[in-house]
Amino acid sequence: MTHVGRYLGPATNWKTMQQTEAQAILAASLNLWSIWETNPTNASYFSDAQGASDGKTEAAYAQSFGQPKGTAIYHTIDYDVQPDAYSRILEHFQAIKAANTGYKVGVYGPYGVLQYLYQNGAADYYWQTYAWSGGFLVSFAHLYQYQNSVTVAGINVDRDRILLDPGGWQQIMASTLQRGSTGDAVKTLQQELNTVLGIKLTVDGIFGPSTEAAVKSFQQQYHLSVDGIVGPQTEAALKAAYAAKSGTTGKVQQAISLIQQAQSLLKEVE
Template identity: 40%
Template sequence: MKAIDCATKLNKENIEGLKASGVQVIGRYLGPESSWKAMNRSEASSILSAGLSLFSIWETNPVRHAYFTGAQGEKDAKSAALFASGIGQPAATPIYFTVDYDAAAHEMDSIIDYFRRIKSVIGKYKTGAYGSFSVVEALARSGAADYYYQTYAWSSGKLSRRAHIYQHDNGRALAGITVDYDRILDPSSTWNRSAAKRAAIPLIEKPPEKSDSDTQAAIVPYPGLIHLGSRGKDVMRIQRVVRVTADGMFGPITERAVRSYQKHHGLEADGIVGPKTWNVMF
């Protein structure tokens, strides 16, 4: 299957252009909406609605040996899982964490420890690894990851038999944007609209934008202030995002989870879902 990955935030025109060029799968980055390269829920929905499949990538600054520690793995896993859930990525699908440099043999133990920690805390998602032939082989032997996304870079022309996705070219122009070319070797390494519909957090189509400046970017219209004692389907939506039992009752457990979510996203941690918190969530 023909695939690309890119750091460009894609709109419907970009997506249709890529599809017309024969692309069947798109790899995009997870992260906060303020990130220059991260997709949001609306973009993910547009890609899937076009009949394309997705794979998600988590990357901050994994370009040197010192980055790869167990503590960093735990931090990355929790952050990536949160944002994956936020865009509606189905459970049991991989998030690809990157080793974006020419890792030496003596550095593999640290890289393996990093991925083992990810695997131990990532929860409902599978652990994917991006890197060179040597990185993929070392991680596959150790069992520290579930899926492998190999780059041709630093690989001396070798392709691991363990690879599920193979990146075979970088920095090419296609449909008006810069992309890397990938080949999907195993479709289970990606996810599509059918899988998203079966997910615990279904994708919701974006309605017409509202005029309120605090909520115009939200995919689900802002229903008004939600706080301790609130009930209903909007409470359930919030509970799914903050990963507590979705019973529709905004109690102390949900309030604590909302505070934690707000703190993680740089919002006022008051445990109340106002327009700013809602906009970040949806």
């Protein structure tokens, strides 16, 4: 087990993650991803107004747990969605994105509606359930839920496969860097950006407009979400790129080469 997905929300809700639980998960060096769910079990739940409300409310709970900006919060679609509801669900997620304050938007649901939302750029992260999916799996899923209600270490859980980085967070990521950040972590960031991009940022430990522009340039070049925020995904990509550029490890370069070859083969298959 490397990752745990848990619900945000009021402490009075039986399924909501408690602060002590979040601390225990992170202290165990597990990666934590967040879920927002109220009652998304039929088409009538989804609307512009509900999406806007969800986007604001879930961000407030995420902040209360210390979840770093730039990480994902997954919103669920928990029923057998029919195509006639796709457009209103899209509007719902567009409203979430507009109301959200710095967090990435994730979506959980079955195959068909995820395909539609992905084609319309509705979310940043995708978590598919096997339920109502007819045995199909989307090619872009970050998470795949393949089994429900099993017991692990005495706890009833659903099992998921991690297919791509799901945008979760760890204790070490509590200091997500963005404009206004200062300190040694910013100096390290500036040094790494200089090496990777071949630029000459002033290494002063101040995350200002120039550093933000460099981060966005890196994100664009490495096909990440371009928001100028150094969250888990951007940091991991930058560390790998820096190691390759600076020659600190030949294995990293070899891994990158292998990944590129695999991507090329996948494109040929497609």
